[in-house]
Amino acid sequence: MSFTQAMAVYLPHLVSAPLLPLALLAIAVLALSTHSAADTTFQERQMQRQKEESGESVALTKVHAIGFGFMASLGLLAMWLWSNVLVYMSLFTFGLGSFVSIQQSMPNIMKRLGLGRGNSWHHNGVAGLLVLSWFWNRNSSHAWIFQDILGGFTISLMLKVLKASSMSSPTLLLLTAFIYDVFFVFVTPYLTSSGESIMEAAATGAALTVKETIPMLFRIPSFRPNGGEAMLGFGDVVLPGILVTFLRECDARLEEDQSLSSAILIGMDSATTRRSTALLLAGSTGENGRRRWSYYLTAVLGYAVGLEMTFVAMMWSNQGQPALLYLVPFTVVPVVLLASKRHELSLLWNGWGGLDGGESEDDDGDDEKGPGEENEKGKVLVI
Template identity: 70%
Template sequence: METMALFVPHLVSTPLLPLALLAVIVLSLATWAAADTTVQERQIQRHREAAGESVTLTKVHAVGFGVMASLGLLAMWMWSNVLVYASLFTFGLGSFVSIQQSLPEILSRMGLGQGHHNLNTAFSGLFVLAWFWQRNESNAWIFQDILGGFTIALMLKVLKAPSMSAPTLLLLTAFVYDVFFVFVTPYLTKSGESIMEAAATGAALTVKETIPMLFRIPSRSGEAMLGFGDVVLPGILVTFLKEADARLEEYSGGCHEILELGEIRTQKSWWSRRWGYHLTAILGYALGLEVTFMAMMWSNKGQPALLYLVPCTVIPVMLLASKRHELSLLWNGWGDVDQAEGEEEEEDEGYEEQDKESEYDGDKGRSKRLLEKSSRMAGRVSLVASETISL
């Protein structure tokens, strides 16, 4: 009891609790913003993929991550004084693009329109310049954490997973990568230092710069840090789960309402919705962070966060999906349904000219086709689900 009495206050003390809240909030908002939860958003995503503006994560990408990340980390460790400036430039440019692309949607949700393109660009540039100017000051962490949140949101919008298998394999690869470079590399270096920790904290730097690719929260003993990769990599899976929840709700056979703008909305109140995979993963991620901090307290050493985040995020989702007999559906993805939606999209384009002839008849025709499409897609999803359950 005395040990727990001493330990528990440290578990929720500054800066660990603020850092945990920051990571969970960024993960929740970024995955919510990045997820394509409607038929229209999925159509836009297919167009983005066709135009090369988005990357579909595959198992090859998942395995290749380990190789590329290892080479990048070794390079940062060996030539940190040079590559730190490359990381500053990359982070600044990525943050600028992220804010510029996010501002129109943020302003729209606030009821302020989408803003003017030039003003959005100017604001984005000034914010990044403010960070760059203050990057070595005591308040730099505020700018860096805000820019990091926007950057993660954009990355999750660009890196999309078509199924649960690819991001899970990516997390397993990152799990091995994190453990190796934190726990194994001290036995391979002459100084006995962890390559991961040295590269992330800038311990090998002799110039007055810091690596910007992490969240920072100040504390009396220094700073608490969490790498952006510890949010992005689980975020790819969590984004897919948000999309999966939307599809399962959309095609659950409930009553549909045709909206004025031609969308289909399932008429279900929030209390009648089932427990989602997205929320399960978010809570598991939060638990994983707490376990990471507990390990840091007991060992008094830096810990590979993915060692704890991966099992805490993936296992609860897999258990819930297995209980619902939906694991095969999530694991294999929505390939057949996406193909059917693509065919429906091409069919709708054929009616576009007909709809222009009469606004009233066109609206009626669109509403009728949307309702018919919903029924057909529900049937297809039910068929795919029943086939995967039987496997």
């Protein structure tokens, strides 16, 4: 089948329910959650460090990334073997996580609506009402509405809690999840007596004998008489979202570094520094004075393409697909290529590390940082 023929067959499905609404939902949740979770100012980064020290937030490491595959595998096997018991634990966990995430999001939502920040009674009331509405209607035909709303808030909270300080950790996490996803979708049918995929059976609740469903996924019905729905696990948004959040922070840091370094050089009176200043300003704005393309948008657009490729593969094969098989390369590879072209891959891969507030070896201790400012020598080293 040629590309033109394939598009003629699959395009009507890609731009209609349930695939188009599911794609728009996943992309919107990814973009909004990562935009909100990113710490783009010096004050926000300081608060993030305090949260990590107090245990309110988790700094993702390579150990976490490698351990994810093992822990996720155990959890999936347990859900497959004891689904009738663990489904109730998943309902409780989802409801509690949704309540906390809505509660924490309410002050900003009310502020944006011009209603002030409200108080704890307002926040708890709205959160409790939404969670109870989902729980009461969880087995009805319109349960997906509440589940998708709560899922968006839950993912937003998870991305605020799970943060990365370099590109290496979330990339390793995605590679581990890539292998995990492919194994449990494509390999496990050859290992089970029924020939079923453990991932699909656990996600769809095929092994359940009680009238409940696993709530950890987005659901969009087909709105057709013969029924059916499209589903996407929360992990297919959260795991790429950790990398996308870090990339948004990178864009902000690089812009800060360029601006601060330019300001330093502008204060030096020589032809050499003036030429260096022009180069720095060109690097921050791109060619023809235009603002350069961001890593954040590169990753979001790559995620969107990867999601559409997942749907195409699903229709072509007529079976469920491991979304991360397509999401990981389309999200990671464009960013790596762009960073390599700009000679910034090493910086992104290792992060800023000790440059935050640290002293260089030739620092005589005379330089002081004012409130809300970062060490200027460290900034110059980044460029």
